Amino acid sequence: MRAPYASDPGKSRGRLTPEPEAPPRTPFERDRDRIIHSSAFRRLKHKTQVFVYHEGDHYRTRLTHSIEVAQIARSIARALRLDEDLTEALALAHDLGHTPFGHAGERELDRLMHDHGGFDHNAQSLRIVTRLERRYAAFDGLNLTWETLEGLVKHNGPLIDGEGHALGHYRETGLPAAIIDYAEAHDLMLASFASAEAQAAAIADDIAYNAHDIDDGLRAGLFDVIDLGDDPLVGAALGQVLKAYPKLERPRMIHETVRRLISAMVADVLAESTKQLKAFKPASADEVRGMRTPVITFSAQMREKNRVLQSFLSHRMYRHERVIAIMERAQRVIRDLFEAYMNDPKLMPVDWREDSFTDDKSGFARQVCDFIAGMTDRYALDQHKKLFDLDPLFR
Template sequence: MRARYACRPDRTRGRLHVEAESTFRTPFQRDRDRIIHSSAFRRLKHKTQVFVEHEGDYFRTRLTHSIEVAQVARTVAGALGLDTELTEAVALAHDLGHPPFGHTGEEALDELMRPHGGFDHNAQAIRIVTSLERHYALWDGLNLTWETLEGIAKHNGPVARPAHWALEEYNAVHDLALETHASAEAQVAALADDIAYSHHDLHDGLRAELFGTDELAELPVLHDCFAEVDRLHPGLNYYRRRHEALRRFFGVLVEDVIGLARRTLAEMDPPDADAIRDAGRMVIRFSPALWSDLSRIRAFLFHRMYRAPSVVEMRRTVTGVIRDLFPLFLANPEELPRQWRKDVAEAADETALARIVADYIAGMTDRFAIETHARLLGSDMVDRTRALRGHT
């Protein structure tokens, strides 16, 4: 049953460009479908989550991560009586703006773009769904509903003003109320992101042999998960044992969020979706005790995985691709593909041109960026990354 505080598709604040609604799909379902069919969503298949995309078929990419986030988000939203289609739409779109090579790629692009307003993957996601996806006859972007755009822009909380230029630019024509919190659906998508990567980064770190099962079994929450598996299944195969423990860990996170949200919402008794936005705090969150335990687990992951020498070296090498390609395209915009040249011709100054170049590079997959670097600069980057992969 839909809760009173859920966003209702029949009461959407609409789309920037008015269009006839679908006969069989709600507006939020239609948003979700447009995101899934977008070019940017498909490219997530070959973009870094933690490990560079070509390092192994079993590691998560941005696409598989986004699918896992959407699955968690639907589960939590359904348990809370929220609109599952809106929640899923925000979850599937939350990483669309990531450039190649993960957070180090974003850091490199942000540094290069600093004279021109910087780069932020969240703002870039809004830019993609409102401008850069150019397939429809009557508008640029996907023409998503206000609620989905709001969720993409501020699922992590209110946006400090002045915001990134891309957000400010769109907000000037379609006010997303950046100063308030987002809907409960968007907040669920944000927590689902935390749950998904907290779980799968442990799994991927084990597969990469950056740490061992015994080390995980000493961490908060995980200690109890392993203990329960050992009690129920003594002598279980090594791989099944760790999978069972991580599965339980996953469940603990989901149940904590649902349990606390139910208690919080019962106390608040919000009459509608706007009451969530105006609450002045995140309504969907982890309990303080679990958040403290997760902080210790994330500290472990930071030191043993995200800053592991092999991971850092691979990231350092491949983000050199971005540092090389950006000035090359800025000085030689004729090297950009034909469909980008109209924008280049209309660029009023260097900042406008730099933003076009950043849009193009941010849309690249890991492998396309490496191959483009090799083609234009005659580098041995492909061989270098393969050599590093062999030493991981």
Template sequence: MAVASYFYPPLAPYACDSRTSRGRLVAEPASPTRTEFHRDRDRIVHATAFRRLKHKTQVFVSPEGDHYRTRLTHTIEVAQIARSLARALGLDEDLAETLALAHDLGHTPFGHTGEDALDEVMRPYGGFDHNAQSLRIVTRLERRYAGFDGLNLSWETLEGLVKHNGPLLSADGTPGERYRDRGIPVAILEYDALQPLDLATHASAEAQAAAIADDIAYDAADIDDGLRAGLFTLDDLGDAVPLARQFLDEIRARHPALEKPREINELTRRVITRLVEDVITEAGRAIAEVAPTSADDIRRCGRTLVQFSPAIRAYDDGIKAFLFANVYRHPRVVPVRREAAGVVRDLFAAYFEHPSAMPPQWSAGVDLLDEPRRARRAADYIAGMTDRYALDEHRRLFATTPDLR
């Protein structure tokens, strides 16, 4: 039975159309009630790795209250913004949402601190990259289905997951800027050998929408969490970022006696609105200039089309510079990050030297693996941990464990 026509909303000619998907690595019968991208989204939502995002730190500010973001709440916010952008640009909303929901699956416990620490200990064995880890999760590590490992997602979802930040290879076949010094992660190259993902081209417009949605959500969320944690004040932000000052002046002129929590919310919602509207306008202009007639025209046009205008890009850069100095390098945060990194390094050393310390499903057969594969097994196990579980494991294996607050 074919999927009913009402499941396919009108799309722009340059959008990805699930009816012409390049398919899945393992062929499956079509669903009678869902499009291919709708089906991908559902598989991600039901994945074990997705559920674990609930207890993974977003940006490492100790979650002393219930209102700070986790990887899961951040992911939901990214999905909402990605879907809004897709609707405005005539793209496939399910694919944009799918990519947003999947984009952080490969993140470690303890936010970027955990990723940096795991990358450090894995340097002799190929390093650690959260995008490559997301691909490993959806193609190998999730084990829910009888017929295959991973989630057997569509080509368009895998392509967008790997390339949402741009091509991985230059036109001459050498690694692009992101991987120039270290090479393309092995996990990506191994999968690309099975099902080529066109690593030298850009990703679809839907993937680009998910990527810029991540930027927008980060800016608003880190401002919100940093303010509520008392790491900086509204006026600190306004003094450093002119557009933030403009927003604050507007809020205070209209609501002069507004209590602080509402003032923070008014600021962050203006940030999201301004950035989303800017992307829609700028992407519409860029798409009209290129005049693509297919999703492949987007991939091969040689530049990212779904992006900020130059003025808002400068604002975004200013926000990130401010947050780097006032959140990620805040004196209250740095010691906690240092201790969290130590937890990850300790766990890796323990599991690498004594694989039997891992559960049977992870330690089985490790004795038959060479060093790089044994290290990757330990990294896979650690990367999947929640913050809470990583600390519990550290307490089990070591005499003392830091109190990350």
């Protein structure tokens, strides 16, 4: 039975372009299905987070990560009696706007787009589901419900304060134009929190990201199991495994440690969120939006443990010389492609340069940015080799 503070698909605020209902599916189920069937979702298969796609089949891609986030998010939603379909839709869509080559690709595109509005993967996700997916006859994008779009944009909290000033990492740069433009047509209440379902998807992303980066880092040999022994979060899970299975071989030891790590973080979220919900007693999804703090959250102790773990991963994985070398090469690929397309629009496919020959340089730069951001790692490397006949040394 759905909780009173959960999002009710029967009371959805609807879609920008009205559509008839399609029973037996709810509006949120339709959103999830449209996301799964989108071109952008399929492309996540060959978009990486830390390792370039051909380094091995066992490292996470954006697709496998999104599926893992959806599993964790749905488990949290079920335990807290939230709408599971909306939670799953948000979990599956949260990475649609990411570039090839993970955060390195995003940083380089943002730098290249500095004079043209910058690049932000959250805003790019919104562009994809409201404009760039062109599959349906009646509208551009996927025409998702207000609740899904709101959660996609605000899953990490409000974007502006009550006076309209940008918050968080948008404080310095201001809100991306894609978010401002869409919110003018379809008010997403940018000054409020998102639904409990969006909060569940966001915290599931944090859980999956930390746990699975440990898994990938260990498999890649960037650090060893013994290096994690003193970590307050991972060390506890590792200690449980070694106590129960003192002679366990390394691959099983890694898996058993990571699964205990995920279980510990999920258990903390459920305990703390239950406490928050009992204390504040929100009687509707809108009351959740109107609160001053999120209701789906870690305890203070778990937040500190996650901070320590993130510090370890930042030092031992994200800044590892091998990873840095990969990312520098990835940035070179993005830079070369961007400059080539800007200098000669005819190098782009015909359907991506329909408005190329105009005097709007920033508009064209955004078109180039959209094209590159949508690439998979493999396609970006293929295009680079085609244009420059150079191997960017991903070997």
